[in-house]
Amino acid sequence: MKNYYGIMSTSEINVIRLGGASMEGKKRKRVRVRWGRIFGALLLLCVFIIGGCSVIQYVQGTQEAGSKSSKTQKEFHSFKGTKSKIGDTNILLLGNDTRGEKHSRTDTIMIAHYDQKAHNVKLISLMRDMFVSIPGHGKEKLNAAYAYGGPELLRQTITENFGVDIQYYTIVDFQGFEKAVDTLVPDGVEIDVPHDMSSGIGMKLKKGKQVLHGNELLGYVRFRHDRLSDFGRVQRQQEVVTKLMDESIQLHNVVKLPKLMGIMNSYIDTNMDTSTIIAIGKDVITKQGGKLETLRLPEDGTFENRRIDGIGDVLQVDFEQNKEALKQFLQGTGETRK
Structure with missing residues (x-):
């Protein structure tokens, strides 16, 4: 709120600053969580790809041997x-x-x-x-x-x-x-x-x-x-x-x-x-x-x-x-x- 002269008091300014800092902190936190999930997803994807390739290669090897x-x-x-x-x-x-x-x-x-x-x-x-x-x-x-x-x-x-x-x-x-x-x-x-x-x-x-x-x-x-x-x-x-x-x-x-x-x-x-x-x-x-x-x-x-x-x-x-x-x-x- 502004006072009579249209100027905010010191206490009001501090409240707004704290609120802004809090919001910025939440944004940073959200960004960190988001990147963490992305990294985890990529890591999991790599594991599936490597494991999948190993399984595929094993199956291919078995098929190549086949009836011979x-x-x-x-x-x-x-x-x-x-x-x-x-x-x-x-x-x-x-x-x-x-x-x-x-x-x-x-x-x-x-x-x-x-x-x-x-x-x-x-x-x-x-x-x-x-x-x-x-x-x-x-x-x-x-x-x-x-x-x-x-x-x-x-x-x-x-x-x-x-x-x-x-x-x-x-x-x-x-x-x-x-x-x-x-x-x-x-x-x-x-x-x-x-x-x-x-x-x-x-x-x-x-x-x-x-x-x-x-x-x-x-x-x-x-x-x-x-x-x-x-x-x-x-x-x-x-x-x-x-x-x-x-x-x-x-x-x-x-x-x-x-x-x-x-x-x-x-x-x-x-x-x-x-x-x-x-x-x-x-x-x-x-x-x-x-x-x-x-x-x-x-x-x-x-x-x-x-x-x-x-x-x-x-x-x-x-x-x-x-x-x-x-x-x-x-x-x-x-x-x-x-």
Whole structure:
């Protein structure tokens, strides 16, 4: 209100100022709340987009695998490996070229060792022709254990002969290997092929540096008709696994993992639950513990070639030397050994 002279009193001016300040404060508050809601909405939208893309990629991977998958019903439900007291994880990796047999012999036998403290992954290749003791079946080639009793009997055989237990198994169909390679590295992998390869792999690979895709890379790792025989095949397997692991931890390939898991779900048989796979995969990708270390058993100088009637050519192994070599490899941080 104005006084007689048309001038507002000091008290009236203060009331108006306070009222204006209050209104301005309300406006500011409303603005803050509005931007907060917008930010929250955008964040939620991003989560849905990322999650949606992951689901879509997983479904696409499953659809791409489709009816081409030769994966059979899971036949081996029992796998009794005990948990490591120090938290390390051993995974039995098997490559299987099944053509409908109930129990076929496995073409590839590896152990992937994950060290949770150092965040390192180590790879042990086991020669399939090693002459070993198979529980309940006497002495035979190592890969016969899989034919007799699946991954569980193979686990028991490895534990008995080499003193190491295994917690999980993963059987990868060869078609799944091709699909995984082409998804992870669609432009292929550069390989220096040491000599011409054709026998037993259904294709011809020329000597020299070249880029190989899924099917060709499978032929490369399976070839064994040269002077190195199975030893050369195992060496090439370790080479390819190392290169694929290097590719998998690259940032641009992390986004492909949901699709890759969708594809592999149709070609893989494993007792690993999804949470374990994600936990190990995330740790390997984020921690990047170092270069993949590899070992081949038996080591050079610890075996002899022999021929056993009714069984064929085998590797007669000094198990004490190889058990010690394996122990040192798992406990230490040594270089690649053969």
